[in-house]
Amino acid sequence: MASNVIRNTWILTKIRVRLAMRNRTFLFFSLIMPLGFLFFFVTIFSKGDSAWTAYILGSILTMTVMGSFWGLSVQLVMFREAGILRRFRLAPLGAGPMLASSILSNYILVLPSVAIEILVTKFALHMQGWGNLWAIFLLISIGSATFSAFGLIVASVTNTMQETQVINQVIWTAFLFLSGATVPLARFPHWIQGASLFMPATYLATGLENAATNLATHSEIITDLIALGIGLLVAFEISRRLFRWEPEAKLPGSAKLWVLAVMIPFIAFGVYENVKGDRLALVRQDFQMLNSTSMATPPKSH
Amino acid sequence: MTEPVIQVEGLYKNYGTVAALRGVSFSVEEGEVFGLLGPNGAGKTTTVEILEGMRTPDSGLARVCGLDPEKSGSQFKEMIGAVLQSTSLPAKIRVKEAIDLFANFYRVHGNTNDLLKRFQLEEKRDAFYSQLSGGQKQRLAIAMALVNNPQVVFLDEPTAGLDPQVRREIYDIIEELKGGKKTVLLTTHYIEEAERLCDRVAIIDYGRVIKIGTPRELKHASAGTTRIEVRLAKPVENGVLGQLDAVANAREFDGTYVLHSTRAPHTIVALVKHLESDSNELQSLEMFSPSLEDVFIELTGRRLRD
Ligand SMILES: Nc1ncnc2c1ncn2[C@@H]1O[C@H](COP(=O)(O)OP(=O)(O)O)[C@@H](O)[C@H]1O
Ligand SMILES: [Mg+2]
16 A cells, blocks of 8 residues: 555656646746846845855745745646546555655656756855755755745636735745845844744745755754654645545535644744744844954955 | 446536536447537546546446446556647657657656557657647547556547548548557547447446447447438418428427428428428428438437537
């Protein structure tokens, strides 16, 4: 039974990766666009300062990984609406492999983008160190899975593609701008910083920025991984329960409350970090350090 | 007597206020090609998809190979194959990939190259799904329904919307299945298809089975009548044509008068005489030997294709 689930997940993953590679829009958003942002931000903001370049790499990696949120999870809604899923339903195949293959194929597609972004930053944009590559790898792996699972939740609770797009836009914008992935978190008023601790994206963004700049402590990275990991498990289980094969099968409004359950771990983390944690203090401290190094040490040239 | 492969008893199904099935019962023996013939909205798809485990009946019994389709999981799915009426595949999947993909889900599965050859899809093996014609899509759908070499095959309107020549290609494929000793449940609203392919047919209308039998038995039941269809210059009064010699019944559909006659020559002479006396004129006259269409008209008072 379990071996079948794994086998079917892998079969589906392979075909979905292949289909994604044939989709130009997908390639644009997952590869070309983040690279464009990378060059743009580095040129405008880092002014040759390697520490800042590394920080920006962290932001771009965050955006790339958060892209899993759009990726193949949303495709399931399209598949459902087009009646493609119901063909799969005839085969001896549960919802599990269908959902897990979204996560796995997103991950497989994210890895080359991430590698290219790191290599480009290192060699074309002259970042000095490599950052904490192990931490980056772990955060990317678990982050991509978690954000895929969030995408699955949205796919599960929305009844049409249009609804999916709207909800995704809203959540995506919040993720992007309030997590520190674009504007450094330390620049925001303190109350927004506090609020951002309730958002999963913040744990990915601060984690990756710290890992890329090599400023992260072990315990910080581990908390990030735990927060994202719990989010992943909860989101996956809920989306499995809410999964629908049929275009006509509409979800009753009450079922949407399940989504709030995804928020529970992050509410817990947010409360903890706000009351007892030192994450924000560290974020501010790192930010100051980045600013001061850029004052003290002139950009090194290669 | 062995157990029937498909057993349906007293199926009821409502969608909100629409009563889609109102007590459907029939059974299909091993190796039979069984047809559900009925107009759009009769409840064919609902019935078939209950048997495929895709829909839940409100009440009644559905068994396939003795299993409850809804509750038997993978074991059941390994045994059946189906062409769904409304479904699709990803636009950018290639023909060969699609067959391979589905084959791999099953413990037992056929060879993709053999299937491609058998369904004349060899030269299309690398084409994207979106590039296929309607007929090719349908051949692919049938190939995919057979990847697991199923004992029972469900074909829900496999030729709907295809032009007549392509339809005949699909008939050949289905006839080939007949030789393969598979049990086939086929739905259609084409008379020709039911008559040509099915060992037995259930005529279904408004969620009820109104008659079951071999095509020959059903036609026989319509008392060997000939269908005469005429168009006239002027409308005639209701009931007048039904009084003519040897006419069993007469109905009007959109200006065409359809008469069922036990002795066509007598009826035609009587008709012409009547029209002359009424200074009416015959615009066209066609005669048809008895078909399932006549059975349907007799039983329901409507034509199958409206
Ligand atoms: N998912 C559905 N939701 C609501 N009504 C449906 C649904 N499926 C079928 N119906 C209705 O049930 C009746 C039977 O439909 P169906 O089984 O598709 O008939 P057929 O296949 O013979 O055309 C029709 O009136 C149709 O409109
Ligand atoms: Mg139908």
